[in-house]
Amino acid sequence: MKRIKFLLSKYGFSIIVLPNSNQSVVQNKTVKGKVLILVFLLYSVFLFLILSLFYTFTPAKYLLLQESDIARVKGFGEFQSLNEKINILVTEIDKLKKTNQNLKNAIYLADSSLIKKPMIEKKEIDGSIWNVFQDLFFDPYQQTIIFRKPINGFISRGFSADNGHFGMDFSVKIGTPIFSAANGYVVFADYTVNDGYMMIIAHSDDYITVYKHCSQLIKSTRDFVTQGELIALSGNTGKLTTGPHLHFEIWKNGFVIDPEKILANY
DSSP states (O other), X not given: OHHHXXXXXXXXXXXXXXXXXXXXXXXXXXHHHHHHHHHHHHHHHHHHHHHHHHHHHSTHHHHHSOHHHHHHHHHHHHHXXXXXXXXXXXXXXXXXXXHHHHHHHHHHHTTOTTTTSOOBOOOOOOOOHHHHHHHHHSXXXXXXXXXXXXXXXXXXXXXXXXXXXXXXXXXXXXXXXXXXXXXXXXXXXXXXXXXXXXXXXXXXXXXXXXXXXXXXXXXXXXXXXXXXXXXXXXXXXXXXXXXXXXXXXXXXXXXEEOHHHHBTTO
């Protein structure tokens, strides 16, 4: 190395060593560029989040939406509301179906399949003296079970099968106690469209009693009741009601009976 320096100095040459600064400048510029890109990306993400939150939780979205988009949003809300109403309607229909099925089951359990088309049991007249003797000395409604009035009230309408009225109407205030006319088993206790809250009780000797237009039912289906026990409260429910009252019916083997004929305390 010394020899090279000596030869170079002998002939008038000199060696100058310069640092390589271009490489460091390029490296510095690269680092700064990456930092700027990273800052830009972070700023963009932050700005996007801010705008998203502002758009979501403020009414600004309605200013940015076009009329068609606004109509679409409102239409979706109306669709949801309509869907909820349909679900409620379907639920009510299911309840009515269940009530009607319970009523059918009650009729079958009480052996009263002719309730839909009521009939009155009549004796054939054949001119027999024995039949006249029976009518004179024997009670045609002879029974082993005694029925008592289910409620204390004014009788506003009596039994009239020819006019389609198959029971007695007791005119009373809403909420008047209703009592079981005899010992029995509740085969139906629910709401019906025409007769409102109604109860059907099966008794011995194939008798059933019916209590319609109640405001509240105290006893439930499959409950055993005793004569004079509180079973319901009078009301004014159902489409066929004519005012606050209790409509009371008595049936035997599918035939309707005039309650006045067999009520013990009428």
